[in-house]
Amino acid sequence: MMAYCVHCGVELAPSEKKCPLCNTKVYDPSVPEERAAVTPYPPYEPIAPERISKKSVLIVLTLIFMLPVMLSCICDFSINKRIVWAGYVAGGLLQVYALIFMSILLAGKNLRCAPMWKIGVNTFTLLGYLCYIVWVTDGQWFWRFAVPVVLIGALFIVAAILLRKFGGLTRLMTTAAVLAEAGTYCLIIELTINCAFLSRGALIWSVYPLATGWLLAVLMAVIDRSPALKERLERKFFI
Amino acid sequence: MGKKELRWLRLDNAAKIYPAARRRNWNNMFRISATLCDPIDPVILQQAVEKVLPRFPSIGVRLRRGLFWYYLEETEQIPAVQQDIWCPLSRMRFSDIRKCAIRVLYYENRIAVELYHALTDGNGGLIFLKTLVAEYIRQRYGESVPCTDGVLDCAQHPDPEELEDSFVKYCGNIKASRREPSAYRIRGLREEDGFLHITTGILKADAVYEMAHRYGATVTEFLTAAMIMSILELQKKDHPYRWNRRSVKVLVPVNLRRLFPSKSLRNFVLFYTTGIDPALGDYTLEEVVRIVHHQAGLEITPKRMQARITTNVRTEQIALVKVLPLFIKNIAMKMVYNLVGESKACLTISNLGRIQLPEEMHRYVNRCDFVLGAQVQQHNNCAVLTYGNTLYINFTRDIKEAKLEYMFFKYLRKLGLHILLESNQR
Numbered sequence: 001m002m003a004y005c006v007h008c009g010v011e012l013a014p015s016e017k018k019c020p021l022c023n024t025k026v027y028d029p030s031v032p033e034e035r036a037a038v039t040p041y042p043p044y045e046p047i048a049p050e051r052i053s054k055k056s057v058l059i060v061l062t063l064i065f066m067l068p069v070m071l072s073c074i075c076d077f078s079i080n081k082r083i084v085w086a087g088y089v090a091g092g093l094l095q096v097y098a099l100i101f102m103s104i105l106l107a108g109k110n111l112r113c114a115p116m117w118k119i120g121v122n123t124f125t126l127l128g129y130l131c132y133i134v135w136v137t138d139g140q141w142f143w144r145f146a147v148p149v150v151l152i153g154a155l156f157i158v159a160a161i162l163l164r165k166f167g168g169l170t171r172l173m174t175t176a177a178v179l180a181e182a183g184t185y186c187l188i189i190e191l192t193i194n195c196a197f198l199s200r201g202a203l204i205w206s207v208y209p210l211a212t213g214w215l216l217a218v219l220m221a222v223i224d225r226s227p228a229l230k231e232r233l234e235r236k237f238f239i
Numbered sequence: 240m241g242k243k244e245l246r247w248l249r250l251d252n253a254a255k256i257y258p259a260a261r262r263r264n265w266n267n268m269f270r271i272s273a274t275l276c277d278p279i280d281p282v283i284l285q286q287a288v289e290k291v292l293p294r295f296p297s298i299g300v301r302l303r304r305g306l307f308w309y310y311l312e313e314t315e316q317i318p319a320v321q322q323d324i325w326c327p328l329s330r331m332r333f334s335d336i337r338k339c340a341i342r343v344l345y346y347e348n349r350i351a352v353e354l355y356h357a358l359t360d361g362n363g364g365l366i367f368l369k370t371l372v373a374e375y376i377r378q379r380y381g382e383s384v385p386c387t388d389g390v391l392d393c394a395q396h397p398d399p400e401e402l403e404d405s406f407v408k409y410c411g412n413i414k415a416s417r418r419e420p421s422a423y424r425i426r427g428l429r430e431e432d433g434f435l436h437i438t439t440g441i442l443k444a445d446a447v448y449e450m451a452h453r454y455g456a457t458v459t460e461f462l463t464a465a466m467i468m469s470i471l472e473l474q475k476k477d478h479p480y481r482w483n484r485r486s487v488k489v490l491v492p493v494n495l496r497r498l499f500p501s502k503s504l505r506n507f508v509l510f511y512t513t514g515i516d517p518a519l520g521d522y523t524l525e526e527v528v529r530i531v532h533h534q535a536g537l538e539i540t541p542k543r544m545q546a547r548i549t550t551n552v553r554t555e556q557i558a559l560v561k562v563l564p565l566f567i568k569n570i571a572m573k574m575v576y577n578l579v580g581e582s583k584a585c586l587t588i589s590n591l592g593r594i595q596l597p598e599e600m601h602r603y604v605n606r607c608d609f610v611l612g613a614q615v616q617q618h619n620n621c622a623v624l625t626y627g628n629t630l631y632i633n634f635t636r637d638i639k640e641a642k643l644e645y646m647f648f649k650y651l652r653k654l655g656l657h658i659l660l661e662s663n664q665r
Contacts (some may be wrong), residue, residue: 002659008645009652010440013661020438020662040439042346044325044665078529206591235480 002067003028029104056113057104065097087136091129098125115161123154152188156181176220181215246296246313247303252406253506256303258309259572261264261333264433265615268328269361269622271368271591272351274606279345280379284320287374291367292317294393296506297402298358300368302336307391307565311358314339322346325663328353328612328635329435342369348605350375354508361591361609361622362494366603367597376603385647388595398502405501406548414553415546419512419580423474423485425616426636432445434665437610438644440632441659442651443596444593445627450654454528459590460535462623462632463489464528465654467514469646472586474517481518488514491535495548498541512584513540522652525616540565581616586643591624613637619644621624 003026004013007018014037019026069090076086102121130146133139138182160181164174190206223230251260254312257267292299299318300311308513318339323346331353332340340355349560350372368390373384386392430436453460469488478484490506501507513534515522522530554560560568594607604626610633611620618638634644649656 005660008649010648011657011659014660016664018343019663020436020660020664021641022647038347039663040661041437041663042325043322044663119646 013037013040023098038132055105058101061097061100061104069093087132088218093133095122095125095129098122107221112165115165116197118160119161120156122148126150141196145192148192149189156185170224172220172224176217179213180217180219183210183212183217186210186213248297248300248311248402248505249404250309250357251404251503251507251509252503252548252555253360254582255555256572256576257357258333259569260576262615264332265596266327266331266333266336266354266612267614268331268353268354268612269356270328270351270608270610270612271361272349272366272608272610273368273372273491273604274501274601275372275376276348276350276605278348278563279350279375279377281320281322281345282379284343284345284350284375284537287378288320289317289376290393294370294391294395294397295367295504296364296397298339298341298354300358300572302355302357304337304565307561307563309476309565310359311368318343320345323351324348325665326434327351327437327610329433331355331639345555351463351608358506359504360492360494360508361589361662362496365591365594365609366504367388367605369600371598372375372604373600374458376600380601380603383597384455384599385597388597389420390597390638400502400588401504403501403503404505405495405499405503405507406552409495409499409501409548410552411545411549413546414550415543417550419583419631420486422488422512422514422556422584423470423581423620424616425473425585427471427636427640427642429618433637435613436634436641436663437606438636438641438660438664440634440651441661442630442632442656445629446656447630450656454525456528457535458568458625458630459491459588460531460622461510462590462621463513463530463588464524464531465650466586466588466621467527467531468524469521469643471515471517472646473642480518483643484517486514488512490582490587492587492589493539495544495545498539498544508546510587511535512539514584514591520653527610565567566618570616577615578602581614584617586617586619586621587611587622588616588623591596591622592623601627608633611635628629 002014003016004010005012005022005024005026007024008019008020010019010021010100012019012026012118016026072089073083074088076083098121099118104119106117111117114146121199127150130150135148160174163169163177167174167178186206187203187211191204194202196201206229223233245447245580259265296313297311298312301314303310303312316339317343320343325345327344336355342351342353342359344351352364352371354367354369358368366389369389370393373386373390374393376382377384384390409630426504447458448460451458454461454464456464466489467487470489474484474487490510490512492510495501495507495509499507511534513531515527515530565572588612589609596604606629607624607626608631609622609624611622613620613635619636620635622635634647638643646661651658
């Protein structure tokens with residue numbers, strides 16, 4: 001006796017407990033449920049997916065990054081008899097290394113605060129790198145310029161992530177918030193430059209990104225509030 | 240005593256892309272099986288494999304890496320037959336292929352062979368399976384099976400023509416353009432553990448043949464048209480606006496042995512795409528069948544196929560391509576494959592046709608099946624064959640959603656065809 005799927009109308013082999021097309025459970029009153037039919041393939045046995053240990057990936061990553069750092073240090077030292085430019089190379093590579101390292105370390109951990117950890121570590125390494133540059137160049141701008149700009153930048157990124165994750169905003173509104181933040185950040189950078197290096201109050205360039213960012217943000221907020229307009233624009237400008 | 244010199248073969252023209260296009264958990268494989276009337280005896284099956292495999296020097300091989308190209312090398316050891324697994328075709332890794340590129344499996348009454356596509360095509364695989372099953376029947380039941388209908392004589396030496404790269408042999412002077420617009424892509428949620436869903440639709444062959452002839456088409460054309468109609472329905476749901484819809488096209492392999500007098504047991508197929516542009520309007524099945532039929536008529540001619548063979552062979556024969564080291568070729572071929580390899584069609588429908596066996600084997604063989612693996616970007620594939628009065632349509636998919644199978648079988652049901660389904664669902 002064969003059963004039929006009540007939904008699709010196809011006949012099902014005795015081995016089928018549910019319809020393979022629509023997942024409707026097969027119920028045939030004339031066939032006892034416990035009767036086991038021969039399945040066309042051996043029964044399913046889950047296989048644990050192969051996992052590459054994070055430790056070994058991190059070791060490989062570290063070695064890959066160490067190679068250019070070592071080579072540039074050796075090269076710099078053999079030419080100049082001291083470290084001149086290799087420090088910049090190493091510092092720049094360290095930024096990339098920290099970014100990838102944290103991503104691998106936190107991957108698959110399902111931590112809600114994972115992005116904060118990434119931003120925290122990268123802010124710290126970036127400040128370290130800038131501190132090194134200030135020290136090498138004998139500059140006086142670390143506390144007056146580098147620290148406020150980097151910390152405020154990190155705060156803006158954290159704010160954008162929090163808005164996206166917990167603010168319940170749509171993608172369009174999140175983009176609007178990011179644009180407004182970016183415009184404001186440009187303003188803060190210019191103000192910090194003025195305070196740290198120029199001792200003047202006039203704003204020259206930051207008003208342009210500030211105005212553009214905020215105008216676009218307001219435009220997106222307006223579009224987001226009107227579903228009909230949003231749908232019309234999506235239809236016209238989809239990529 | 241000196242060590243035996245192992246036979247080696249260059250990859251044929253069609254096979255060259257497969258090793259380059261591989262992924263960590265994906266290789267282009269297919270499977271052909273025969274279901275007998277009794278449970279399979281693995282000891283006898285192993286003996287049959289040991290007798291049959293030396294007759295097929297292009298199949299009992301492993302893939303090896305040269306400086307400029309991959310090549311096939313005869314395996315020193317005959318592969319051991321294995322118990323079939325719940326998820327066919329999905330767990331043959333590249334490292335396995337480099338040891339032996341063929342697997343012989345058994346489960347209950349079924350003997351299955353899984354072959355790496357770089358070795359042979361469906362036709363070559365079918366001849367291998369027929370010869371293996373014939374040998375198994377001889378040993379198990381003492382039946383005298385003649386070497387006809389695609390069963391080869393294991394006592395004979397392989398004919399050099401069976402090992403030739405027929406693409407090179409039948410290459411001409413005129414090239415054909417490969418340019419084609421991209422097709423709609425069926426998307427879905429990929430199975431994380433690589434599970435390959437197989438759904439088999441079993442139909443009465445005479446009913447399908449009769450319906451196909453009523454529409455003035457062959458079975459492959461009719462099934463292709465039904466598939467196009469099902470994909471159209473699917474796309475309608477995804478893209479309600481017609482101008483937003485992409486071409487619906489199906490890749491159909493053509494057995495070139497029917498056009499050229501080749502005896503090769505290696506790859507000798509070319510694909511052509513057939514389909515419609517949904518942006519132009521709504522289509523009826525009659526229209527689609529007519530389009531598919533005429534497109535097939537235009538494509539499947541010796542001259543057209545020869546021009547396409549020439550394009551492929553000439554590319555391989557460019558001096559610069561030849562001298563590039565293999566790892567550079569791999570990168571380039573993988574890039575080309577990723578960009579255009581699977582984007583020209585929604586899926587493949589491969590029809591092996593009606594399986595002919597010697598009369599003495601019919602008593603023991605109840606069923607035959609042909610299964611294609613899923614591609615990297617094409618999540619669905621479809622393989623068809625007819626044995627006796629039964630037509631088997633094997634759908635494979637590596638995504639969770641069975642939407643295409645649902646649409647397709649529902650469509651055939653609406654046309655009045657009776658369908659029996661079975662699957663490997665978990």
